[in-house]
Each structure stands twice: as structure tokens, then as C-alpha cells.
Amino acid sequence: MNRQRELVDILNKWAYEYYVLDDPSVPDREYDRLYDELRELERESGEVYPDSPTRRVGGEPVKGFERHTHIARLYSLDKAVSSDELSAFFTRVYKVDPQTQFTVEYKYDGLTVCLTYENGVFVRAATRGNGVEGEDVTAQALTVRSFPLKISYTGTLEVRGEAIMRLSVLEKYNAAHPGEELKNARNAAAGAIRNLDPAETAKRNVEILFYDVNYMSEAPVKTQVEAMEFLKREGFKTYPFFRVCKSAEEVQEAIDEIEAERKKIDVLTDGAVVKANGERVRAAMGYTDKFPRWAIAYKFEAEEAESTVKNVLWQVGRTGKLTPLAEIEPVDLAGATVRRATLNNFGDLTRKDVKVGSRVLVRRSNEVIPEILAAVEHTEGSVPVQKPTTCPFCGAPVEEVGANLFCTNEACPPRVVQKLTHYCSKNAADVEGMSEATLTLLYERRGVRNFSDLYTLTAQSFEGLEGFKEKKISNLLSAIEASKQIPLDRFLYAIGIGQIGRVAARDLAEFGSVEAVANLSYEQLIALEDVGEATANSILSYFADEKNQAELARLFSLGVKPFVKEKRGEGAFAGEVVVLTGSLQSMSRPEAQKKIEELGGTAATSVTSKTTLVVAGEKAGSKLEKAQKAGVRIIGEEEFLLLLGEGE
Ligand SMILES: [Zn+2]
Known part of the structure; x- marks a missing residue:
């Protein structure tokens, strides 16, 4: 085999271990060394193999997205929001086949993408769009590493996945981009994939989690279990949670488990997907014009709702940035009454075409300020929001920078209060109990x-x-x-x-x-x-x-x-490579990881030869078994808290 071919194969194998399995076998610099060698060979030979990792850079910014028609329609899923609706679904399925089994998975909240392969090679990525036609985002998707460029299946194939930004990645991104924070993981992932500049996509560290096969020209998979096995075998990243259930009761248990766990995992989710797994059931039930009848998405809480904009106020931040805040008709959303919703900036307000009097779609996701996603319709009385030319608080001239408006007066009262509030905030001087109201x-x-x-x-x-x-x-x-x-x-x-x-x-x-x-x-x-x-x-x-x-x-x-804080490496987890498994009662996984790192440890996601300690929470699974076999030290939550200095 020639060296160039050999390098491509080795590098792809390492990338698979790193990005799909979370279990690298070589240090980064070893990867970089061979990568450089490959690039040099490609320059000399003038040839780049279709599965070369050097293609993953994505290339030049594009002017716009081309439309792309999917080979097979990408259906959406019918929704159930109550247990009544869920049992109606079971009744329909059991009428066709009382013996059928079901699969249960997480429903991720990101941007659906569809990848096409021909003759064993990745050729295209497209957004779902309206299901029939989406946008070609090949250059952007190429920068994502969680799928293979070459597979063993040689027919024409379309696979489906959800582009997501992990919550911990979002947190890191926001900490590094003050003033340009991304509101939530869903918008962040969608904005990354639908960015005209692939270099921007690459910076956001998006992942694609694959969960379905949409089209296969030869030997198509017949059930969801077969689809998942196929995806894993071909090197696509999938999520570890996948349940096959024998009865409606088992489905309910799996859904309950997801509901309990979903706020703790590092991926934004809004429900569970239930699919009847039998080939015969699927054929007999078929599709409506929108959905397969044999699958349903169980949504946990209404997190989006419509309301009417009553008024738009402006807020001034510590940098002087003016942020529009809409007062809306009160609406119940995810267990709270929402009266106000934000828009990112004036550009956002214009782009979403939000007017006073408009019906709008409001979204409230995990612990984020409610946000207006879009205008749904305008009424006769809808009035456009005027762009302020002077600061509504101090009257100073307003400066326009890109999509943002800024008050130009450093002494603008709310701006000063915001600066003080920032100074006193938890990650800053941490003056406990000093609220914005007190500072005002x-x-x-x-x-x-x-x-x-x-x-x-x-x-x-x-x-x-x-x-x-x-x-x-x-x-x-x-x-x-x-x-x-x-x-x-x-x-x-x-x-x-x-x-x-x-x-x-x-x-x-x-x-x-x-x-x-x-x-x-x-x-x-x-x-x-x-x-x-x-x-x-x-x-x-x-x-x-x-x-x-x-x-x-x-x-x-x-x-x-x-x-100056004590250097890393002196804390309770100094030198330890720690893997968390199962769920902790006292904190979320990202929180626990953060604490481990603060105390000098390295938080890793899978058990490898480097792992020195495993923290096993409730319902710890395969990682715990792996750790037991490897003889790695295992501690429970209580002992973990003691090490953190938070135990009783
Ligand atoms: Zn001002």
C-alpha cells in the first residue's frame, strides 16, 4: 500500500477513536505529525483522496446555500405531550401487532442534517429544510468530525443526524466570547451549520449524533435496531442511550429515565422518541403526509408557545449595548408564567420581523431567559419598532456597530449599574447578596x-x-x-x-x-x-x-x-484522570467535571488505560463494568463529595 493511502487510513482510525469513541489511543502531537506528512504528500502528488482528513477544513466561505432535494423525504415525528396521547399511540400499534417491540431514544434539540454517501464515499450534507428540500451545507459539515468520509456500504445512502453543541462546549464558548454569548445550544448548533463561513462552523465544535437511516439503495435496514447497528458499524457517532422495550410499560420506564436524566446530560434534549421496531408493523401502519404512523416523539414540557407582543423596551448593558426586551401577553411555558422575552439586538429584531402587536413564538429552555424565536403573524394593528437614535435612558447619541446599537455615554445610569452588578457577580468579585436592585x-x-x-x-x-x-x-x-x-x-x-x-x-x-x-x-x-x-x-x-x-x-x-490561586496539580484530584458514570444526585455532570478540573484533575468521558478513578452515581452502566474489570479505583457519590470538601 502506498504511504499516502496508509496515512489516510491511520489518521481516520485515530480521528474515529477520538471523536466518535471518545477514547484516543495516541497523543494529539502524534496525530499532527502524520497529518503534516500527509499534507506534504498530497502537495507532491497533487491528489487528495476523497476520505482524506485534510478535506475536513471546509474551505472558503460560500455566497449562499444551494437548495438540495433529498432522495427520500425526511419525515418529522408526530408528537405526544400527555400519557393519554402516548397510550393512544400504543393502542394503534398493538392493533396491528400485539407482539411488537419498541425502541426508545433521546430527542435532541439541534439542527437535523442529512448526509449522502455514494460508492462508499461521503458526497453531501444538507439540512432537513421542509423535509423534501433542504440546503446544501457540505462545506460546513466537513468540519465536523463525528462521521466517516468513507464507509464500507457501496450503495447510495442517506443517514440522518442531529447537529448539536454540547452544553459544556457552549459554556466554554460563551466564556471566551464576552458580549457575543450564544443564547442556547440549539441556536448555537443551527447557527454554526448554517454559517456561510465553514471556518466559523469549525470554531463552534459542533457534533452530529446520528439516529436514523433515511435511504438505502441496496439491502435497506428494516428496523430501528438494524439502523442503529448499521450506523455504529460504519463509524457514525451515536448516543449511548438506546433501549429496546418489550411492552408499553417498559417504554414508559425508559421515558421516565430519560425525563430524570435529561437535565443532567451534556446535550440539550426536549423529549424521547419511541418507534415500533417491527418490519411488519411499519409496513402495515405506513405514513401520513407528514409522519410515520409507527413512531412518536414524546415531549416533556411545552417549552415553546405563542403570545402577542405588547411593547418593546430597551435595556442597556455594561458595554452600552442596547438590547430589546419584549413585554408579551403572559403565557405558561415549562412550568412558569412568562411575561417578558428577549431579542438579541436590533438586527435580530429586524430579521425576525417582530412588531408591537405581532403574534410571536416564544421559547424557554433550560434556565435561559425566554427568547422570541420568530414572528408568526402580524395583525392590522402591528406597529414596527423604531430604531432608537438616542439612548432611551440618558439621551446620548446611539452608535450602530454591525447588528448592535450602543449608547455612547460611559456615565449612562443603567450602564454604570450593570458594570457594578458585573463586578459583584459570582464569577467576578462575588459579593454575595448584592443584587442589581440594591446597586440601583x-x-x-x-x-x-x-x-x-x-x-x-x-x-x-x-x-x-x-x-x-x-x-x-x-x-x-x-x-x-x-x-x-x-x-x-x-x-x-x-x-x-x-x-x-x-x-x-x-x-x-x-x-x-x-x-x-x-x-x-x-x-x-x-x-x-x-x-x-x-x-x-x-x-x-x-x-x-x-x-x-x-x-x-x-x-x-x-x-x-x-x-494568585494555587497552581493546578495541587488539588484533591491532582494527577487523577476521572471518569463519571451514572447520575449524581447533588450536581449535574458538567458541574462535577468542572469541580474535578478545578481541583487539579482531568475529567474524561470514557474508561481507558489512563483512567485512575471512576465516580459511580446511580444507574452506572457499562463504564462501571469496564472500570471494575480494569481494576480502576471506584468511589460513590458520598466519597466524591468528601473529596470535593462538600460532604457531611
Ligand atoms: Zn445611555
Whole structure:
């Protein structure tokens, strides 16, 4: 075999281990070394194999998406939102075949994509669109690593998957992109795949989880069990949860399990998918014009609903950004009454065509501010929202940058309050109990303007303010006092240097002191991994500003003392490679992983030869067995909490 072919095969095998199995067998640099060798050979030979990993870069931005007609229609699923509707589904299926088995899977909340293969080679990716016709997103999908470019099946094939952004990936992304946070994982994944520039798609670390075969020209699979086996065999990434159930009761149990687990897993989901597995049942039940009759999506809570926009208000953030906030007719959504919903910016409002009086679709997902997804219809009385030319709070001129509007006045009252709120927030100075409402009062009634003003407050400052009793005042004062001892990275984040999020702040904190950071040159800054041109300039201009210098000096003279946290590798999990399995009662998996990393450990997703510790929660599955066989140390949740210093 020639070397170029050999390299492609090895690299694809390693990528499969890394991206699909989460179980790499070689270090990244070994991969990079062979990758470079392959690129060199491709340059020399002028030939790139269709399954070469170098194709995964995606290429140049495209001007627009071409329409693509799917070979077979991509059906959507009928929905059940109550147990009555679910039992009606069972009744229909059992009429056709009382012996039938069912499969139960998670229903992911992302963007559905369809991949086409011909002669064993990946040729195209398209969005679902209306089911008949979607958009060609091949260049974008190529940057996603969770599917093979070459497979052993040689007929024409369409497979179906959901493009998703893991919640932990979203969190990391948002921490690294202050001011440009993505609202939720679903929009983030959809926005990544439908981005005209494949390089942007690549940055978002999207995954595709595959769950169905849509079309096969030869020897088509006949059941969902066969489809999943086929997908796994050919190297597509699938989700580990897949149940085959013998009865309606077992289906209900699997659904209950999903409902309990879904808030803890790292993927946004909104329900469970139930499919009758028998070939005969499927043939006999067939399809409506929209859905297969033999499958149903069980949705847990109504998380989207329609309402009417009553008014649109503006909010000013700490950067001066104006965000539209819609007041809507109260609507019940996922167990809460929603009265307000946000739009990202003025551009978003225009694009979604939201007017006062319009019917709109509102979405509330896990612990996120409700958001307007789209206008559904306009009424006769719908009135377009005027673009403000001056700040609605201070009257200063408004500046338009891209899709955003900014108040140009640094002293704009809500902006100052937001800056103070940011300073006091959990990931910044963490002044416990200091709410936005309290800071608004202190701003209005006590002239608090700068962070340093907080450290001059005394019990008298709160006297005469409504709702402040002795206990509350002393708690607030001691929280302010406690915030003087602050980790350097959190301090650098708290003071609100433009473009500096938590990630960049951690990089800067490596320099050891505020003074050291203030003295960094442009060249030193730009050399940092998470610092670009704009960020570097923003840091330089922050420290060059005399007002900022004076404020920093005042903070220090009032006793604020940023310190450098102990280095990683000294915590309770120092040197440990920790795998979590099953579910924990006390925290979600991403939280647990974060804590392990904070204490010097490495959180891994699967048990390998490198694993040193397994934390087994409830319903721990195959990972636990694997760990037992490998003789890895296993602890339960109680012991885990003790190690975290949170146990009883
Ligand atoms: Zn203003």
C-alpha cells in the first residue's frame, strides 16, 4: 500500500477513536505529525483522496446555500405531550401487532442534517429544510468530525443526524466570547451549520449524533435496531442511550429515565422518541403526509408557545449595548408564567420581523431567559419598532456597530449599574447578596459610581433605604469585606476590560499581578492564545486610561488584594484522570467535571488505560463494568463529595 493511502487510513482510525469513541489511543502531537506528512504528500502528488482528513477544513466561505432535494423525504415525528396521547399511540400499534417491540431514544434539540454517501464515499450534507428540500451545507459539515468520509456500504445512502453543541462546549464558548454569548445550544448548533463561513462552523465544535437511516439503495435496514447497528458499524457517532422495550410499560420506564436524566446530560434534549421496531408493523401502519404512523416523539414540557407582543423596551448593558426586551401577553411555558422575552439586538429584531402587536413564538429552555424565536403573524394593528437614535435612558447619541446599537455615554445610569452588578457577580468579585436592585438604590441614593465606592460603604450608608434591616446590612458589609481577597483572574474579569471574558482573564492572571498585566506590550499580549488584535488593544487602552489607573489605585488603597490561586496539580484530584458514570444526585455532570478540573484533575468521558478513578452515581452502566474489570479505583457519590470538601 502506498504511504499516502496508509496515512489516510491511520489518521481516520485515530480521528474515529477520538471523536466518535471518545477514547484516543495516541497523543494529539502524534496525530499532527502524520497529518503534516500527509499534507506534504498530497502537495507532491497533487491528489487528495476523497476520505482524506485534510478535506475536513471546509474551505472558503460560500455566497449562499444551494437548495438540495433529498432522495427520500425526511419525515418529522408526530408528537405526544400527555400519557393519554402516548397510550393512544400504543393502542394503534398493538392493533396491528400485539407482539411488537419498541425502541426508545433521546430527542435532541439541534439542527437535523442529512448526509449522502455514494460508492462508499461521503458526497453531501444538507439540512432537513421542509423535509423534501433542504440546503446544501457540505462545506460546513466537513468540519465536523463525528462521521466517516468513507464507509464500507457501496450503495447510495442517506443517514440522518442531529447537529448539536454540547452544553459544556457552549459554556466554554460563551466564556471566551464576552458580549457575543450564544443564547442556547440549539441556536448555537443551527447557527454554526448554517454559517456561510465553514471556518466559523469549525470554531463552534459542533457534533452530529446520528439516529436514523433515511435511504438505502441496496439491502435497506428494516428496523430501528438494524439502523442503529448499521450506523455504529460504519463509524457514525451515536448516543449511548438506546433501549429496546418489550411492552408499553417498559417504554414508559425508559421515558421516565430519560425525563430524570435529561437535565443532567451534556446535550440539550426536549423529549424521547419511541418507534415500533417491527418490519411488519411499519409496513402495515405506513405514513401520513407528514409522519410515520409507527413512531412518536414524546415531549416533556411545552417549552415553546405563542403570545402577542405588547411593547418593546430597551435595556442597556455594561458595554452600552442596547438590547430589546419584549413585554408579551403572559403565557405558561415549562412550568412558569412568562411575561417578558428577549431579542438579541436590533438586527435580530429586524430579521425576525417582530412588531408591537405581532403574534410571536416564544421559547424557554433550560434556565435561559425566554427568547422570541420568530414572528408568526402580524395583525392590522402591528406597529414596527423604531430604531432608537438616542439612548432611551440618558439621551446620548446611539452608535450602530454591525447588528448592535450602543449608547455612547460611559456615565449612562443603567450602564454604570450593570458594570457594578458585573463586578459583584459570582464569577467576578462575588459579593454575595448584592443584587442589581440594591446597586440601583446605591447608585441613585448614595452616589455609588465606581467599584471602589463599594468599599467606602458603612452601616450608615444603608440607613433610610427601604428594606434594609440590621442583619441584611451586616451581611452585605461582610460580603463586601470578603471580596477584597479576590483571585487575580476574577479581578481582571470583574473590572470589565473590554473583550475580556473569563478565559482571557485566566490567561492574563498567569502573569502574576495587575501591575505585570498593565505593563504587557502589544507583542506580549498578541502572543497569548486567547487574545486577538482587538482584545490586545482593548487591554492596552484600558491600562493607559488615567481614570482607570486612579480607580485601580483607589481599590488597592481601600484594601482590595488580588492574589494568585494555587497552581493546578495541587488539588484533591491532582494527577487523577476521572471518569463519571451514572447520575449524581447533588450536581449535574458538567458541574462535577468542572469541580474535578478545578481541583487539579482531568475529567474524561470514557474508561481507558489512563483512567485512575471512576465516580459511580446511580444507574452506572457499562463504564462501571469496564472500570471494575480494569481494576480502576471506584468511589460513590458520598466519597466524591468528601473529596470535593462538600460532604457531611
Ligand atoms: Zn445611555
